[in-house]
Amino acid sequence: MSATVSVDLPWFAKATRRFGAPLAFVAALAMSVPGEIHLAEVAGWSPNVAMLMPVCVSVYAASAAVMADVARRFNLPGKASAQVGAVLALILAILAQDISHLIQLDYMSSSAVLVAAVSAIPGLVVAHLLHMGRGPRETAIEVEAPDVPEPDEDQGDEDGQLSLIDMETGEARPRRGRRGRPAVAPEVIQAAAEKLKAEQKKVTGVALAEELGLSHRTGSRYLGKLADLEAETG
Structure with missing residues (x-):
């Protein structure tokens, strides 16, 4: 079972985490806009269209x-090429600034190769984003999670769900809503199973749940207990 530790950060660290990173991100984007627009104009786009180049870069x-x-964390298809593409996108953003400023300060001039390379940026961006946006075939993704204790049947809600974990502090927060139900006695489970058999119904977790008025998940758990009880009684 993995343990969680709550760390109380000083106020300036909290402020930096909450406001510093977003401000730096916005400032960096704002400073990159003129160079990328200029590079698009050098490649032949009109000023109105060139304004879209910062979005493409x-x-x-x-x-x-x-x-x-996200692809790496959740082991999505194409994660390797997505990471390579992200690195290339960063290199592209850096080169766009460098080349634009070098042209503006007359350290270099435009060329056919440069125009062709800049003109290919939108198509490459579309292709890479479509590739990274490709979802998995399965509708659910299995990921590794820390081991957590199974809830007691007399605690938690009827679905046996654990307390929520605060993503900021890592501490458990109590669930709101329904209170826990007491565990159903073994003889009640057996009686419900006998009733289903008498009605010519198959004894399944769903059928037990509906008979006992519980969730399907709890019914499946009681079905396992029923099998253990029948094995003990022979």
Whole structure:
């Protein structure tokens, strides 16, 4: 069972975490806009269309980094190429600034190769984003999670769900809503099973749950207990 530790950060650390990173992100995007617009104009786009280049470069690089991290964490299809693409997107954003400023300060001039490379950016961005946005075939994704204790049957709600975990502090927070139900006695479970058999119904977890007025998950758990009881009684 993994333990959680709550760390109380000083106020300035909390403020930096909450406001510092977003402000730096916005400032970096704002500073990258002029260079990327200029580079698009050098490649031949009109000023109105060139204003979209920062979305194709800086915003794309940030999005690719986030999507690649999610693909790695949840083991999504194409995670390796997503990470490679995120690195290339970052390199593209850096080169766009460098080349634009070098041209503006007359350290270099435009060329056919440069125009062709810049003109290919939108198509490459679309292709990579479509690739990273490809979802898994399964509707549910299995991920590793820390081991947690199974809830007692006389605690928690009727679905046996654990307390919620606060994503900021890592501490458990009590669930709101229904209070716990006491465990159903073995003889009551057996009686419900006998009733189902008498009615020519198959004894399943769902059938037990409906007969006892519980959730399907709890009914499946009681079905396992019923099998143990029948094995003990021979």
